[in-house]
Amino acid sequence: MHANLDRQAAELLESLSPAGGMAECAMEGIRFLRGVDLADFPARGPVMIIGRLHATEAAYAPLRCLVLPSALSVVPPGCAVVSAIQIDIDLKVAAELLVLAGADLPVPAAHHCDQLPVCLGAEQCETLLRLLAALRIPVDAKVLGPGLVRELLYRVLVGPQGGAVHVALAQHRHVCRIGKALRKIHAHYDMPVNVPMLAGEAGMSITAFHSHFKALTMTTPMQYLKSTRLRHAKLMMARDGVSAAYASRMVGYESCSQFSREFKRFFGRSPGREALALKAMLTPVRQQPSPIILESGTV
Incomplete structure (x- = not known):
């Protein structure tokens, strides 16, 4: 075999x-x-x-x-x-695999x-x-x-x-440390998370953590957390049909208006419109059944 x-x-x-x-x-x-x-x-x-x-x-x-x-x-x-x-x-993936x-x-x-x-x-x-x-x-x-x-x-x-x-x-030892912080974000994106907490998870100073995190992900820790929350909220609205207000609370936002502003800035559309667009993509297209041809005609 x-x-x-x-x-x-x-x-x-x-x-x-x-x-x-x-x-x-x-x-x-x-x-x-x-x-x-x-x-x-x-x-x-x-x-x-x-x-x-x-x-x-x-x-x-x-x-x-x-x-x-x-x-x-x-x-x-x-x-x-x-x-x-x-x-x-x-190396980010390799570090994540080691952590998992x-x-x-x-x-x-x-x-x-x-x-x-x-x-x-x-x-x-x-x-x-x-x-x-x-x-x-x-x-x-x-x-x-x-x-x-x-x-x-x-x-x-x-x-x-x-x-x-x-x-x-x-x-690239810092990659493994940043991997721990990334895992923290993905596991607890709906909870209060800040840079000192993530730096502590990585075992690094705040300055070193911020620098290495941005070098690896091309964004800041809080921007990465924000994008993770917004993507999860978008999926919840499209998949589960929940409101923007409910989704914002479930991913850790205290203010629905702030969520809506940041969502539109990130995706370019309001939460409702973006959720509808994703839902349309996730919904399979139903094909009309083919007509059955009989000797006497079409059914």
């Missing part, structure tokens, strides 16, 4: 790879490689490279995974890519930046196959791609090369 999945993934990867060099994927952060020497190829930061990574291997050699924690990582000798997919590692897994995720005893490529496990291979299949269809890549990349990162994180992901996080 594993060998069959591996072969299917290899065939899909072969069909998606360019004739030579690098090709950008429609999904940001993913590139396809063919016939390149990784030692001379820019890694662009922490990445996973999965594919046939040795030119001397047989046509159906098992797919291998190599994690490069940073652009300065030394590539093992002999890594001349036949065909491969290169996926940027989102908690004590259930064993931490490697030693971290090695320059690990050799390792063969994919069955679960890694199955996830890769689904990701490659999604990348063939633009709408699937847009809707399913981010979740599949997240799943694949988790599979790598708990696998033999998880140590290299830990190295990447250690080099």
Whole structure:
């Protein structure tokens, strides 16, 4: 079963790879490689490279995974890519996965930046196959791609090369701390939350927390909290049919008028109009039944 999945993934990867060099994927952060020497190829930061990574291997050699924690990582000798997919590692996602897994995720005893490529496990291979299949269809890549990349990162994180992901996080230690604050926001967005509280969750000074948070999310902690509240309120109004006043209270606003002002500033429409637009998108279109053709006429 594993060998069959591996072969299917290899065939899909072969069909998606360019004739030579690098090709950008429609999904940001993913590139396809063919016939390149990784030692001379820019890694662009922490990445996973999965594919046939040795030119001397047989046509159906098992797919291998190599994690490069940073652009300065030394590539093992002999890594001349036949065909491969290169996926940027989102350190915010990696930090969140570590926080969610908690004590259930064993931490490697030693971290090695320059690990050799390792063969994919069955679960890694199955996830890769689904990701490659999604990348063939633009709408699937847009809707399913981010979740599949997240799943694949988790599979790598708990696998033999998880140590290299830990190295990447250690080099960006503040990312893991900010991940704790992000989890706090998403778990308690409806409660009173402030910057000192989030900085304490991250174990950082307020100044350092604010600076690192903005560098990672491109927004301030309170703006991030506000956008999280507004998005949840929008979904509640569209999905559950509640009023703007009720939704504003449920996501932590004390003033409905303030909620309405900030909602319109953020989405460009009033809460009611935006909720109706989203509800229309979420409601499946009902097709008229096809007429039944009988010998005597149409019913």
